[in-house]
Amino acid sequence: MRTKEFLLSCITMALLLHLSLAGLINVIRHKRDALMPKKTQENLTLPHPDQPVVFNHVYNINVPDTSLCSVDLDSPGGTKLKTESSAMDTANREHMEHTLDAENQIVFTHRINIPKQACRCDNQQPDLKHILNRLEMLESELSALREQCNGGAACCGAQVTGEVSTRPYCNGRGNWSSETCSCSCEPGWKGPNCTEPECSNDCQDQGRCVEGRCECFEGFVGDDCSIEVCLVDCGDYGQCVEGSCLCEDGFIGEDCSQTNCPNNCLGRGQCVEDECICDEPWTGFDCSELICPNDCYDRGRCVNGTCYCEEGFTGEDCGELSCPDGCNNQGMCVKGHCVCHSGYSGVDCSKLMCPKSCNERGHCFNGKCICDPGFGGEDCSILLCLDNCSNRGQCINGECVCDIGYQGEDCSELSCLNNCQDQGRCVSGQCICDKGFTGEDCSTKTCPRDCLGRGECLDGKCVCFVGFTGKDCAELTCPNDCLDQGHCVNGQCVCHKGFTGEDCSEKTCPNNCLDRGHCIDGSCMCYEGFTGLDCSVIPCPGDCHNQGRCENGVCDCDEGFVGEDCSEVSPPKDLTILEVTPETVDLSWQNEMRVTDYLITYAPTAPGGLELELLVPGNQKEATVRELEPGVEYLISVFAVLNNKRSVPVSAKVAMHLPEAEGLKFKSVRETSVEVQWDPLDIPFDGWNLIFRNTKEEDDEIFNSLGRPETTFEQSGLGPGQEYEVKLEVVKNKKRGPPAAKNVITRIDAPSQVDVRDVTETTALVTWFQPVATVDGLSISFWPSLNPANRNVIELSSSDTQYHLGGLTPDAQYEVSLTAKRGGQTSLPVNNSFITDLDAPRDLQTMELTDESITLEWKNSRAHVDQYRIKYGPLSGGEHGELLIPRGPKDSTQAKITGLRPGTEYGMGVTAIKDERESIPATTNAVTALDSPKDLTVAEVTETSMTLEWKRPLAKLDTYKLVYVAADGHRVEDLIPASSETHTLRGLTPGMLYTISMTAERGHRASRPATISSNILNTDLLFIKMLPDVKLHGGLAGYSCIPTVKSERQTTLKVICVHFYVPTMNCLEAMTRTF
Incomplete structure (x- = not known):
């Protein structure tokens, strides 16, 4: 009952609110006020039986200033009026009226307020008076209440004089009856003044009464505990009758939940003749299986509503062609074919492509070109030079342009001055001139046999010294060319007969003076000791100087002397250099x-x-x-x-011999060079000859001519791991001293062109070229730059050219070192460094789905990254989005993607970001929830029907599911086509409160429900009475009455009546619909 009173109060307030817009506002106050001093007045039922009931009516009439001029209010006849005025009468034109009925304890008080400024004309005065008469008639109808106690003075002995007795007036919990002179208490109360709580039917002895309410024992319910309940819920297929469930046909069991069908159809269908007729979207003998969309198009098998597609098909219903391995996340699947991203190829986009297919100058491995010898660059388009021009020149289009001082195909040779003028060959920077040329650059022509030291060589020709002639000055000249009186033989004139002398200028003497004198102009001028025409007579010269004896002109010298005249000492002979x-x-x-x-x-x-x-x-x-x-x-x-x-x-x-060089030693030995050092000489000499010879190749000799002050020299261009014989000679006057010799073995070289490629967060591929030297094996070691102690060493064979590093830490700098080994010798290490990639987030999963948002969660990367990037977009195509999310403080990070389209499958990738680097993505797919119908409202209500309106959701859907539940628990479901935007519920119960929910559905998915509550009109509780004879500018006047108490025990009816004025009929209709 209290609920109904509250509901009626709400309806009344709504009516008053609409009437406040009509221009005429009626405020009705019903109070049981005591007629006593104001300081003790309270809005309570007075505790005296003699106290009258007072009705206070306040009418505020706001009349438009063009409607009424003046008002002369006359009291209708039939009632005695007592008028009171106040100082405000002249200002507000208030009219106070009290009506006292001597026969009953009811007082009516009227107060009518008319604003002064509202009156400007008097043409509408009769209508206003007519309204007041109608109000009086309303009060007459209410006074019918007095007939219930019309003998109050004789019965109760109280006069309607305003006196108040000391007896309480039913304590506000009942009505005073003048017939019985006692209180008629409201249900739940009893006693002389209704102060004692009372329970209905004394709770039927099946409960206890606590403050007027029954607290029922177990197994009983109801206001008076008269209803015996079942110990279990009978569900939707049974009724509780006297504590036991009475089941419907086809259902059995204590709670009517069991059927003759397997598993009771799991509540997903109806049991008909022991067989399950399943609801959508269920199937199977016990409705345990979900129906798959489109029956998987016969391209897969259906398991519990999910299609497990055959190879080559994918999608919710296997309606889409799939691609091999999902294109390895390196391409897009278009109608079963992979459209690979840039840099990938193959049926499943698993192959990394190389730029320009390596220009057919190498082979593609894992997306990078391994170039053929002689080629380099990312796409093998660059021609390489032999040995990188030995770092002594520039490589241009595959050919070495050597620096000054170097030559050769790989600039490994020392160049010669002026290229030896093309008149010789350059060996280790020195010209070996062709025959006929000499000089530092072979620019000087040589002379035959170097003119034998008997002349000067000028431009290849000998200019002989005096006394010599011939091409090589090998011939002696004769004085005056023998004056043409003889011929010159080996520098001496063989004179013609009759001539003699060095130049045959003299005439001959007899017997040529026997070589014992000079022939002068044909006469012998004999030497001393000779005489005669031909000097044939020989005396002993100097008379043998007394150092010998003269015999026939010849001195026989004493011992120790020799010579013609014994004047010379005997010389030594056979001088030998030992x-x-x-x-x-x-x-x-x-x-x-x-x-x-x-x-x-x-x-x-x-x-x-x-x-x-x-x-x-x-x-x-x-x-x-x-x-x-x-x-x-x-x-x-x-x-x-x-x-x-x-x-x-x-x-x-x-x-004299040149000394052998001393102190020959090797200051440093490298793979391709040896630095030689020796002691200086303190004697004058021209320079050094330093010779390197490969012991395995007889003709492989490197000759170096060095200047005098040099005591060190670095020989480059040697072969790694090779043995060389090194000789050092002193050179002076083009003569070589005895060589100082030692052997040296160059170091074995390390692998070359070490490269780290295909770096991921935990792996890397190290590649290299094999050493030039023959080695026994290789050793590769790697370690984190920040933790050198954590070094890993792997021994490899000499034929290996790559190694795959694994178990690395993401976002860490690593050092890599390679060495070659042969016997006990180890090459110098060749080092490289790299940084591992950022690792992708782990365990990416969807935490929450709504119709416009997806919440993701993932475990943070092992690398300490700054933030994460989320890229997302609908799989069906459309605009893609991107978010930057800071790293979560703990082990995981959550992110919410908003602004999505309902019912759409999205692909999402999450990458870790640090500085300018980004990891590979962790990916997942998710479908947003269906959005609910929008703006679900009740458009129209009648006694037995209700029309609903709504706006379509954004998502694609198959149908709407409408559920409405009455306050008494009756529940109804309707399926509405997806194209509808309005629906009418019929066959409803008048006055019943309904809770209505609507969901959008597609396949086995459903949106969140849109819910409203609404009442159906009850004509028993509301009536509207029109006053057809009253018209104010086309409007209507009337009043509405709502009974607030209706009980069989009561002899009175509590009614709230509201007067109204509605300017137009349309407003009235709108107001009625609101009710």
Whole structure:
């Protein structure tokens, strides 16, 4: 009952709100006010039976200023009026009216307010008075209540004088009856003044009464505990009758939940003749299986509503062609064929493409070109040079342009001055001139046999010194060319008969003076000791100087003397050079004669040399000459000395040996170079010859001519792991000293062109070229740059050219080192470094789906990244979006993608980002929920029907499911076509409150329900009475009455009546619909 009163109050307030817009506002106040001083007045039922009931009516009439001029209010007849005025009467034109009925305890108070400024004309005054008469008639109808207690004065002994008795007036929980002079209490209350709570039917002895309400024992319910309930819920297929479930046909069991069908059809269908008739979208003998969309198009098998497609098909209903391996996330699947992203190819986009297919100069491996020898670059388009031009030139279009001082195909050779003028060949930077040329750059022509030292060579021709002639100055010239009186033979004139002399300028003498005189102009001028025409008579010269005896003109000299006149000392003979060192010469000679001493003189053959002497006793036939200069040619002469006279010398030229270089050692040995060091010499010399010879190749010799001050030299261009014989010679006057020799083995070289490619977050591929040297094996080691102690070492065979590193840490810098090994020798390491990629987020999953948002969660990357990038877009095509999400503080990160289209499948990829780097994506797909119908409203309500309106959702849908539940629990479901936007519910119960929910459905998915509640009109509770005779400017006036109390025990009816004025009929209709 209280619920109905509250509902009626709400309807009344709604009516008053609409009436407030009509221009005439009626405010009705019903109070039970005590007629006593104001300070004690309260809005309570007074506790005295003699107290009258007071009705206060306040009418505020706002009349448009063009409608009424003046008002002269007259009291209708039949009622005694007592008028009270106040100081505000003149200003507000208030009219106060009290009506006292002496027969009953009911007082009517009227207060009518008319604003002063509203009156300007008087043409509408009769209508206003007519309205007041109608109001009086309403009050007369209400006074019918007095008939219920018309003998109050005789019964109760109270007068309608305003006196108040001390007896309480039913305590506000009942009505005073003048017939019984007692309170008629409301249900739930009893006692003389309705102060004691009462329970209906004393709770039927099946509960206890607590403050007027029954608290029922177990198994009983109801206001008076009269209803016996079932211990279990009888569900939708049974009714509870006297504590037991009475099941409908086809249902059994204590709670009517069981049927004769398997598993009771799982509540997903109806059991008909022991067989399940399943609801959509269920199937199977017990409705346990979901129906698959389009029966999977016969391209897969249906398992619990999900299509497991055959190979080559995909989609919710296997209606789409699939691509091999999903194109490996490296392409788009279009009608079963992979359209690969840039850089990928193959049926399943699994192959990495190489730029320009490596220009057919290499092979493609894992997306990168491994170029053939001689080619390089990302696409093998660059021609490489041999050995990178030995770092001594520039590689241009595959050919080395060598730096100054170097030449050769790989710039490994030292170049020669002016390219030897094309008149010789360049060997290790020195010109080996062709025959006929000489000089540093072979620019000088040579002369035959170098003119034998008897002339100067000018432009290839000998300019002979005086006394020599011929192409090579090998011939001696004759004086005056023999004056044409003879011919020149080996520098001497063979004169014609009758001529003689060096140049045949003299006439001959008899017997040519027997060579014992000079022939002068045909006459012999005999030498001393000869005489005669032809000087045939020989005296002993100088009379043998008393050192011999003269026999037939010939001196027989004494021992020790020789010569024609015995004037010469006997010279030594057979001078022999026994041994030559850089600074000494050992000599020996022979002499049969006895002499006093031997004098040895020696001087350099070169002009300007100082001659030195050495005196040896006469009995000694050997001597050693010391302190000579190495590499210098000396003229050594030995004289015999007798009686202070020297003999003619016996001489020999001796070239001093050059010393052997000392301190030869190898300062550094590398793969292709050796640095040689030796001790300096403190003697004059021209330079050094440094020779490298590969011991395995006889003709492979490298010759280096070095200057005098050099004591170190680095020989480059050697082969790794090769043994070389190294010789060092001293050079002076184009003569070589004895070589100092040592052998050296160059270091084995490390692998070359080490490259790290295909780097991922945990792996990397290291590739290299094999060493030039023959090696036993390779060793690769790698470690994190920040933790060198965590070094990993792997031994490989010499034939390996790549190694796959695994188990790496994401976003970490690693160092890689490779070395080659042979025997106990290890090459220098070749190093490289790389940074692993960022790892993708892990365990990407969908946490929450709504119609316009998807919430994702993933485990954070192992790498400490700054943020994550989410790229998303509908799989069916359309605009894509992107979000940047900061890294979550814990182990995982959540992100919410909003603004999505309902019922759409989206593809999402999440990548980790740090600085300018980005990981590969972690991907997933999700379908947004269907959105609910929009703006679900009740458009029209009648006693038994209700029309609903709504706006279509954005998502594509198959149908609407409408569920409406009455307040009594009756539930109805309707399926509405997807094209509808309005629907009318019929056969409803008048006055019943319905809860209505509507969902959009597609396949097995449904949206969230849109829900409203609405009442059906009850004509028993509302009536509207029109006043047809009253018209104000085309409007209507009337009043509405709502009974608030209706009970069999009551003899009175509580009614709330509201007067209204509606300017137009349309407003009235609108107001009625609101009710």
